[in-house]
Amino acid sequence: MSKALDSLPSGISADDVHKQLVRILNSPGFSGLSAQLLDYIVKNTLAGRAEAITERAIALKVLGKETYNTKSDASVRMAFQRLREKLREYYYRDGNNDSVLFLLAVGCYTPRFRRNRTIDTIRPRSEKAWDLYIEARRLWGRRTPKALRSAIAYLEQALEEEDTFADAHAALAECYAFLSLSGQAPHEVMPLAKRHVDAALSLDEDNPTAHAVRGFIACAYDWNWDEAEVEFELAIALDRRSTSAYCWYASYLVAVGRNSEAILQCRRAQASETSTSLVTNSHVAKILHVAGEHDRALNLLIHMIDEAPTFFLTHWHLGLILLQMGQPDRAILELQSAVELSGQMPSVLASLAFARAAIGEREEAQRLLKQLIDRRVKEYVAASDVAAISGALGALDEAFWWLDQARQERAIFLTWLKAWPLFGPLRADPRYQDFLKSIGLLLH
Incomplete structure (x- = not known):
């Protein structure tokens, strides 16, 4: 048995792969260089010549380049990037129900073949x-x-x-x-x-x-x-039907400032479900909110409250959006509901404290801040929540001290330091850029 056939996963034959290749190459989105490239790497892999699929070989055989400098010429890498995008679009649109998947990992020129997942x-x-x-x-x-x-x-x-x-x-x-x-x-x-x-x-x-x-x-x-x-x-x-994967990826894209791509992933998450769940819609609303699409997020959340009035995430995100849209009274009511429905979840309570500080109710904000700090003695309250409230109260030295604690804790909301509205008061401080650099976000 050839190395190629021996490496095929159980349940996939060489004939299955050939048929899938023909199906992809005949689809509307595949033509030109991407089609030639896919044909070359799949057929060579099936022929047991995967080790021969190198950057130089591709430059010569597919791009027609007699000489190729891998350090100064990125044309092969760019062609593979386009091919990965084409495959992603194909499986999202035309090939969603195909039985065989072609996978191309970043930095790898050899395809992997996998069976599509079903129940x-x-x-x-x-x-x-x-x-x-x-x-x-x-x-x-x-x-x-x-x-x-x-x-x-x-x-x-x-x-x-x-x-x-x-x-x-x-x-x-x-x-x-x-x-x-x-x-x-x-x-x-x-x-x-x-x-x-x-x-x-x-x-x-x-x-x-x-x-x-x-x-x-x-x-x-x-x-x-x-x-x-x-x-x-x-x-x-x-x-392609993994709603969770789209939602996780959207959160990542927002964290690194690629908001339009994040919204696209959210739309795909919604489309991947026969009937969009509250969890997915709440995530979409959150992404729309931090991406500045307040009206669209607001409309979605209002619809969700009608459908499930006791789902705390809906009230939480709605409260924060209303605060940014200049409706503080409604915002406070929604955040209070979110605190109650979540069982006093610290991050939700921190949002209420932030809102109190933002509208000038300093004493109440400080009371809630003290409550959260006191709770840290017996339970985990993210230091990033304390930092956000301190920043809203104008105590920037304290805020950055707490941010440093959050970094030591690996507090998860630090991921959204550039996106989450509660960190807004910290962004004008010179220390903010240094902090972004310390968690790898400055260059993203």
């Missing part, structure tokens, strides 16, 4: 494990700390039923990652998220949720922004 390919043998997993995903959608912990318990039971259930490990990683945003110290839960990402990928190296969570960990906890984008793009390539 049948991810469902475990144990019906009980599957039922526990489905219930956990339902609880995960509530986003409160209590619901996330309950989801974790269900997923652990699912793994007791079937310890090779990769998606249960990936879902556990996602739950632990969200707990870092919901009142648990990142140093406590992110290592657990990493452990379950590794477990999921050891069972299924192409698990899209695991790659998406790995991307989130890379940017939000490790501050490795380049690695994060590679993981997000891989997650989406592996499953």
Whole structure:
């Protein structure tokens, strides 16, 4: 058996790959150089000549360049970037239901071939494990700390039923990652998220949720922004219907200031669901908000409140938008509702304190600030929340002291230092640019 055929995943034949190649090359978006390039790398890989697919060989065989300097000429790398974009668009539009995926990792010229994921390919043998997993995903959608912990318990039971259930490990990683945003110290839960990402990928190296969570960990906890984008793009390539992957990627794009791309990913997240969930819509509203699309975010949130009046994320984001739109009374009411519905979640309470400070209610803002600082004795309250309130009160030295504490904690909201409205009062201070540099955000 040739090296090429031996390396094909179970369930995919060389004939399957050839048929998929023809299907892609005959699609409306593929022509010219991208078509020639894809044809060259796929056929050489199938022929067992993957090691011969080098930058110089591509320059000669596809681009027709007799001489090629890899240091000064980026034409091959640019051609591959366009090819990756073409494949991404193809699988999003025409090839969404194709059975075979062509994957091209950044920096790699050899394609990988994978079977598209379906319910049948991810469902475990144990019906009980599957039922526990489905219930956990339902609880995960509530986003409160209590619901996330309950989801974790269900997923652990699912793994007791079937310890090779990769998606249960990936879902556990996602739950632990969200707990870092919901009142648990990142140093406590992110290592657990990493452990379950590794477990999921050891069972299924192409698990899209695991790659998406790995991307989130890379940017939000490790501050490795380049690695994060590679993981997000891989997650989406592996499953075009992965709502979570689109949402994680959108958060990353906002963090690095690529707002229009973030909005596009949100639209794709909405389109990936038959009926868009509250969780997805709340994420879209948040992205629209920080991207400056206040009216669109407001309309979406008002519709969501009519649909589910007790979902705390809706009230939280609505309150912050109303504050920025100059409607402080309504903003305070919405934020108070969010605090109550979230169970006094620290970051939500910090938003209420910020709003109080922003409208001149300093005593109430200081009272809430003290409350949050006092809570740090017994529970995790992100230092970034304290920094934001201090900044709103004009205490910039204290704010930057707390930011330094947040950096030591790896507080997750630091990821959105350039985007989250609560950090606005800090951005004119000269120390702000130095801080961005320290977490790798200055050049993004």
